[in-house]
Amino acid sequence: MVEVVGTAPTSAMVITKFIYRHSWKTNIINIKGIKIDSTSIMKLTKEQLEEIKNQQSQSNQTKRVTVAELEKILYEAMPALDHGFVRVVDYMGDDTSIVQSARVSYGKGTKQVSTDKGLIKYLMRHWHSTPFEMCEIKYHIKLPIFIARQWIRHRTANVNEYSARYSILDKEFYLPTSENLAAQSISNRQGRGDIIDGEQAKEVLKLLKDDAERTYSNYETMLNERYDGTTIDENKKGLARELARMNLTLNTYTQWYWKTDLLNLMNFLRLRADHHAQYEIRVYADIMLDTLKKWVPITYEAFMDYRVGGTEVSAKGKLTIQKLIKGEKTSLEDSGLSKREWNELMESFNLKDSVIKK
Numbered sequence: 001m002v003e004v005v006g007t008a009p010t011s012a013m014v015i016t017k018f019i020y021r022h023s024w025k026t027n028i029i030n031i032k033g034i035k036i037d038s039t040s041i042m043k044l045t046k047e048q049l050e051e052i053k054n055q056q057s058q059s060n061q062t063k064r065v066t067v068a069e070l071e072k073i074l075y076e077a078m079p080a081l082d083h084g085f086v087r088v089v090d091y092m093g094d095d096t097s098i099v100q101s102a103r104v105s106y107g108k109g110t111k112q113v114s115t116d117k118g119l120i121k122y123l124m125r126h127w128h129s130t131p132f133e134m135c136e137i138k139y140h141i142k143l144p145i146f147i148a149r150q151w152i153r154h155r156t157a158n159v160n161e162y163s164a165r166y167s168i169l170d171k172e173f174y175l176p177t178s179e180n181l182a183a184q185s186i187s188n189r190q191g192r193g194d195i196i197d198g199e200q201a202k203e204v205l206k207l208l209k210d211d212a213e214r215t216y217s218n219y220e221t222m223l224n225e226r227y228d229g230t231t232i233d234e235n236k237k238g239l240a241r242e243l244a245r246m247n248l249t250l251n252t253y254t255q256w257y258w259k260t261d262l263l264n265l266m267n268f269l270r271l272r273a274d275h276h277a278q279y280e281i282r283v284y285a286d287i288m289l290d291t292l293k294k295w296v297p298i299t300y301e302a303f304m305d306y307r308v309g310g311t312e313v314s315a316k317g318k319l320t321i322q323k324l325i326k327g328e329k330t331s332l333e334d335s336g337l338s339k340r341e342w343n344e345l346m347e348s349f350n351l352k353d354s355v356i357k358k
């Protein structure tokens, strides 16, 4: 039996069961699917729908690899939040491209699916990253400005944003659904706590809506132009678009083309599909995670196994776990870990009884 401070005597088996870097299937604690509220999904204009239909009906011949599953959803606008979307508009390469570049081979790169799988897992496990840079993907994203600010921190992508110097921004603002209207978390300064409901929820939503509408109306007044392109007062000049936009609320939607390679896409998804990330960006990351699965299924599986479901364990943490397996006595004090490190380690191995509460 393993003696662990604060651990129930019967948990010896639990320790050995969870000791390995296990698959996401048993340990998907960080990335959780997000249910999309179907009552408030974005509406595309007739012209936009027509444009997408045209793109989807085209057919081009190529000698390059294509991915049937991704082709099926190419150009489609997958709804995100109330007015946003994610569209895959282009991509280069597939799982075999990673294998091909890792082997620097002349051919398709595929020996057998099983050996490709083994190689991709090996590359992922040992952080051999450059073969993953050989695949690229391009998205068209519509998102609220305050989420775009978080997203743009990912510097390893190529971005081209809708120009609010050149065009008038759509009259669309993000308003959270009631179940996403949460109070400030007490334990985590960056997070959310309990749901706000009842009268207070109504008041908050009204404030958000009124402020967005008022500033948008002032935006139109300054531009001397309505969002539909009609002029407000023929005798007045409109303020330059690059200036008029500055009073808009951060929940106003913007759009961009975002292109990145597979390595950096996985870095983005690891951080932004995680439960530590803000809900609104996670909605986008979750949709993109699904596009990753369609595009490079073998890499997706390795990514979920090693990056998402796996756990990084420090040298001190490893020693602590080794002692636990051997049934040796160990405690926070002699582990050399901080309380936070200790608790994170115990939680990631599901040793809940060893988590130190106070």
Ligand SMILES: Cc1cc2nc3c(=O)[nH]c(=O)nc-3n(C[C@H](O)[C@H](O)[C@H](O)COP(=O)(O)OP(=O)(O)OC[C@H]3O[C@@H](n4cnc5c(N)ncnc54)[C@H](O)[C@@H]3O)c2cc1C
Binding pocket: 153, 154, 155, 156, 157, 264, 267, 271, 272, 276, 277, 278
């Ligand atoms: C939950 C969460 C909370 C956050 N909170 C904050 C916050 O409070 N304040 C804040 O400012 N940011 C915050 N961030 C943003 C975070 O610090 C990163 O800026 C963001 O996640 C981008 O990560 P990245 O640098 O790995 O991505 P990328 O910019 O895409 O870079 C990918 C990798 O490329 C390499 N790289 C890129 N550029 C350089 C460079 N110039 N020099 C050397 N290496 C480079 C690095 O290895 C990097 O990891 C938060 C992020 C998350 C997920």
